[in-house]
Amino acid sequence: MKFLKWIxxxxxxxLVDEEGQPYPKMVELVNHLLNEGKDVKIFTARAKDDYNLxxxxxxxxxxxxxxxxxxxxxDPGMEVLYDDRAIQVKDxxxxxxxIGQLGxxxxxxxxxxxxxxxxxxxxxxxxxxxxxxxxxxxxRRNFLSEQIEAYER
Numbered sequence: 072m073k074f075l076k077w078i079x080x081x082x083x084x085x086l087v088d089e090e091g092q093p094y095p096k097m098v099e100l101v102n103h104l105l106n107e108g109k110d111v112k113i114f115t116a117r118a119k120d121d122y123n124l125x126x127x128x129x130x131x132x133x134x135x136x137x138x139x140x141x142x143x144x145x146d147p148g149m150e151v152l153y154d155d156r157a158i159q160v161k162d163x164x165x166x167x168x169x170i171g172q173l174g175x176x177x178x179x180x181x182x183x184x185x186x187x188x189x190x191x192x193x194x195x196x197x198x199x200x201x202x203x204x205x206x207x208x209x210x211r212r213n214f215l216s217e218q219i220e221a222y223e224r
Contacts, residue, residue, distance in 0.1 A: 074148030078104055079114030081154040082127055086113075091126070097153070098134050111139055114152060118143035 080086060086097050104111050113127055118141050128138045145152075158165050 074146050075110060076148050076150050077110040077112050079112055079142075079145070079149050079152040079154075081152070081156075082113050082115040082117065082130075084155040085153055087130065093130070093134060100153075101135060101139075105135060113139050113141045114143065114145075114149075114154070115141065116143055117141075 080097070080101055085094070086101070087093055101111055113131070115127065117123060117127065124141055127141055131138045
C-alpha cells in the first residue's frame, strides 16, 4: 500500500497558546508549507473523540484559507511532526539539538535560536545536516533547510 506524504502539526500549544491565540511563526510556517504544495494535517488528540473540532476548523479557515484535514493517527506517509511534546528519536537515540536536564539523565531537546542563541542554533543545525546522510539524506537536508529559512523569516 502506498501512502501519500504529509506533515503533521499539533494544535494546542503548537499552533495556538493556552488561550487559543495563534503562534505567528507556526502559522507562517504552515502557510509556507501549503504554498510549497505540501500536504499538511492537524495532528491532535482532540480528533479521537471529535472534541471541539469546530474551533480547529474555524482557526484553519481564518489562518490558512481552508480547513486542513484533522487526525490523531500516524501512517507511514507522515514525514514530519511539529508538536510541543515531541523529541525526535533516531535508532533508539534522542537527536542532539540542544541540551537539557531531565530526571538526572542528559536528554536532548529541540530548541530554537531565541532560546539558545543563533550560534548554538547554527551548530545544532549543522549536526542535524551531518546526520542527514543515507537513504533520502539529500531530501532531508533540503527539507530541513526550507524549515530553517521559514523559521528565520
